[in-house]
Amino acid sequence: MSDVTLASGRLNYPVSPHARRGGLHAVQRRVGILMLAPAAIAFAIVILYPFFQALGLSLFEDTLQSIEPTFIGLANFKAILADPETWNSFGITVIYVGGATIGTLVLGLGWALILNQPFRGRKALRALTIMPWVVPSTVSAFIWAWIFNSRFGVINGIYLELGLIDVPKAWLSTPEGALIAVILTRIWRSIPLFMAFFLAGLQNVDQEQIDAARVDGAGNWAILRDHLLPHLRPVLIVVVVLGVIGGLQDFDTIYALTGGGPVSATSVLSISVYRKAFEQWDIGMASAMGVLWVATLLPPAYFYLRLLIKKGN
Amino acid sequence: MFDLSSRTAKLVFGVSILLIGFYLFFPIYWMVISSFKANGELYQVLPTFFPRDVTLAHYWSVFTESQLGLYLVNSLIVSGASAAINTVLAVYAGYSFAKYRYPGRQPIMLFMLSAQMFPFGLLLISLYPVLTSFGLLDTRPGLILSYIVFALPVAVYMLYSYFTQVPDELIDAARADGASDLRIFHTIVLPISIPPVVTVFLYSFMWSWNDLLYSMTLIVSEDKRTIGPGLLLTYLNETNADWGGAMAASLVVSAPIVIAFMFLQRYFIQGVTAGAVK
Numbered sequence: 001m002s003d004v005t006l007a008s009g010r011l012n013y014p015v016s017p018h019a020r021r022g023g024l025h026a027v028q029r030r031v032g033i034l035m036l037a038p039a040a041i042a043f044a045i046v047i048l049y050p051f052f053q054a055l056g057l058s059l060f061e062d063t064l065q066s067i068e069p070t071f072i073g074l075a076n077f078k079a080i081l082a083d084p085e086t087w088n089s090f091g092i093t094v095i096y097v098g099g100a101t102i103g104t105l106v107l108g109l110g111w112a113l114i115l116n117q118p119f120r121g122r123k124a125l126r127a128l129t130i131m132p133w134v135v136p137s138t139v140s141a142f143i144w145a146w147i148f149n150s151r152f153g154v155i156n157g158i159y160l161e162l163g164l165i166d167v168p169k170a171w172l173s174t175p176e177g178a179l180i181a182v183i184l185t186r187i188w189r190s191i192p193l194f195m196a197f198f199l200a201g202l203q204n205v206d207q208e209q210i211d212a213a214r215v216d217g218a219g220n221w222a223i224l225r226d227h228l229l230p231h232l233r234p235v236l237i238v239v240v241v242l243g244v245i246g247g248l249q250d251f252d253t254i255y256a257l258t259g260g261g262p263v264s265a266t267s268v269l270s271i272s273v274y275r276k277a278f279e280q281w282d283i284g285m286a287s288a289m290g291v292l293w294v295a296t297l298l299p300p301a302y303f304y305l306r307l308l309i310k311k312g313n
Numbered sequence: 314m315f316d317l318s319s320r321t322a323k324l325v326f327g328v329s330i331l332l333i334g335f336y337l338f339f340p341i342y343w344m345v346i347s348s349f350k351a352n353g354e355l356y357q358v359l360p361t362f363f364p365r366d367v368t369l370a371h372y373w374s375v376f377t378e379s380q381l382g383l384y385l386v387n388s389l390i391v392s393g394a395s396a397a398i399n400t401v402l403a404v405y406a407g408y409s410f411a412k413y414r415y416p417g418r419q420p421i422m423l424f425m426l427s428a429q430m431f432p433f434g435l436l437l438i439s440l441y442p443v444l445t446s447f448g449l450l451d452t453r454p455g456l457i458l459s460y461i462v463f464a465l466p467v468a469v470y471m472l473y474s475y476f477t478q479v480p481d482e483l484i485d486a487a488r489a490d491g492a493s494d495l496r497i498f499h500t501i502v503l504p505i506s507i508p509p510v511v512t513v514f515l516y517s518f519m520w521s522w523n524d525l526l527y528s529m530t531l532i533v534s535e536d537k538r539t540i541g542p543g544l545l546l547t548y549l550n551e552t553n554a555d556w557g558g559a560m561a562a563s564l565v566v567s568a569p570i571v572i573a574f575m576f577l578q579r580y581f582i583q584g585v586t587a588g589a590v591k
Contacts, residue, residue: 031495033409035498036405038401039406040425047436047462049443054435107333110333116314117326125334127575131341131567135523136523136540136541136567137525141549142563146559146560152360192337199582200586220322256525273434277434277438286438293435297429297430301427304426308423308470
C-alpha cells in the first residue's frame with residue numbers, strides 16, 4: 001500500500017477508501033480514462049474516421065458515372081498534378097494566406113499597441129473590436145460584397161467623388177479585384193483575434209525595464225524594436241501559425257463573397273475541393289486534392305504542436 | 314508604453330488609430346446605416362454617409378416576407394444542441410487531461426489538438442456518405458453531430474489549461490474526506506469553473522451559428538435551413554439583390570452573438586489566448 005502512495009507522488013494520505021481494491025492509482029486511472037472516453041469516441045467518429053476514409057478515397061475512382069468505387073492507385077494524384085487548375089489553386093492559396101496573414105499581423109499588432117496606450121474610451125474600443133470576428137461569415141461576406149458593389153458600392157462612391165475613376169467599377173468581376181476583396185475581408189475578420197493575442201502578450205511587459213531604457217535615451221522606435229518586439233516573439237509565432245491554419249481552412253467567406261470566381265480567380269484549395277466534391281461529384285479527385293490540402297496544413301500544424309509540447313514541459 | 318508627448322508621436326498615433334479604426338468599424342457602420350436607408354437613398358451612385366431618412370421598412374420586410382424567423386429558430390436549435398454536447402464532452406476530457414495520468418494521455422491529447430490540420434472540407438466528403446448511411450443526412454441530429462468537428466479540439470484545450478490551474482490540494486482534501494472523484498468534480502471543481510465553461514459553450518455556439526459550409530451541404534430541406542445558407546439563398550442571387558434587406562437581416566443575425574461576446578469578452582480572451590502568452 002505504501003507503494004501506491006509513493007507512486008502517486010503528491011497524494012500522500014495512506015488510508016484511502018479506494019486503496020483496498022486494486023489500489024488508488026488504478027482506480028484513478030480508470031476514472032481519468034472514463035472521463036476522456038466520450039470525447040475520444042466522438043472525436044474518432046466525426047474527425048478521425050472521416051479523415052482516414054477520405055485519405056483512402058483518394059486512391060479510388062468514384063464519380064457520378066462509377067457504380068462502385070474502383071481502386072486506381074495514384075492515378076488521381078497524377079491527374080491532379082498534371083492539371084494547371086491545381087497549380088492555379090495552389091498559387092491563389094499562397095497569395096491569399098500569405099497576404100492575409102502578413103496584413104493581419106501588421107494591423108493587429110498596430111491595433112494592440114494603440115489599445116495598450118492609456119486613453120479615454122480605450123475599454124469601449126477594445127470591446128467593440130471583437131465585432132468583425134464574431135459576426136457570421138455570411139454576414140461579413142454580405143457587408144464586403146455591398147461595399148464593393150459594382151454600381152452602388154461605397155468604394156465606387158468614394159473613388160468617384162475623389163475623381164479617381166469616371167464610371168463605377170465592377171471590382172468583384174475582375175480577378176485582381178476579387179482577390180483583393182477576399183484578402184481584405186479575411187484581414188478584417190482576423191484582426192480582433194490577433195490583437196487579443198498581442199494585447200495579452202503586452203500585459204506582462206516589464207515596465208521598469210522600459211522606463212530604464214527611456215532614461216537611457218531610447219525613443220519610441222527603439223523601445224518597440226529592442227524591447228516590445230523581442231518580448232512578443234513567442235506570441236508572434238503562435239499568431240502566425242494559427243493565422244496560417246485559419247487561412248488554409250477558410251471557406252465560408254470566400255464562397256459567399258465570390259464563389260471562388262470570377263472563373264477561378266479566388267478558388268483557394270478549400271473551394272476547389274468543395275467544387276470537385278459537391279458540384280462535380282468527383283469524390284476520388286476531390287479527396288486527392290484534399291490530401292494535398294492536408295500537406296499544406298502539416299507544417300503549421302507541426303509548429304503548433306511543438307509549441308504546445310514545449311509549453312507542456 | 315510609448316511616450317506621446319512629442320508632436321510626431323502624437324501624429325503617428327492619431328493617424329494610425331484613425332486608419333485602423335476606420336478599417337475595422339466602417340464596414341459595421343455601413344451595414345447599420347444601409348439597413349435603415351430607404352431604397353431611393355440606398356441605390357445612389359454617390360452614397361450618403363449619414364442617412365437622410367431613417368426607415369424600418371427593410372426590417373419589416375425581413376420578418377414578414379423572408380423566412381429569416383424560421384432560419385433563426387433552426388440555427389438556435391442546432392447551435393444550442395451542438396454547443397451543449399461539445400461543452401459536456403470537452404469539460405470531462407479537459408479535466409481528465411489536466412488531473413489524471415494514464416498511459417497514452419499525452420499522445421491522445423496532442424492528436425486531438427492537432428485536429429485543426431484536418432481540413433473541414435475534406436472531412437465533409439466522408440461525413441456525407443456516413444450520415445447518409447445512418448439516415449442522418451438532411452436532419453438536425455446529423456448536422457449537430459457534425460459540428461463537433463469545429464470546436465471540440467479548441468474547447469478541450471481551453472478547459473484543459475483552465476483545469477490545470479485548479480489547485481491539487483483542493484481535490485486531495487476532498488479525496489481525503491472520502492468523496493469519489495466524480496463527486497469532487499461535480500460538486501467542487503465545476504461550480505468554480507462556470508466562467509470558462511460558459512466561454513467554451515459560447516465558443517462552440519459561435520462556430521455553429523456562423524457556419525455556412527456544413528449546413529449548406531448537409532441540410533437540403535428549406536424547413537431545416539439555418540441562417541448561413543438561408544441568408545445566402547435569400548439575398549445573394551443573380552436576379553434579386555435586395556441589399557437593404559440583406560443588411561437588416563445581417564444585423565438581426567449578428568446582434569445576439571455580438572452582444573453575448575461583449576459581455577463575456579474578458580473570460581473569452583483569457584480562454585483563447587491561454588498558454589500562447591508566456
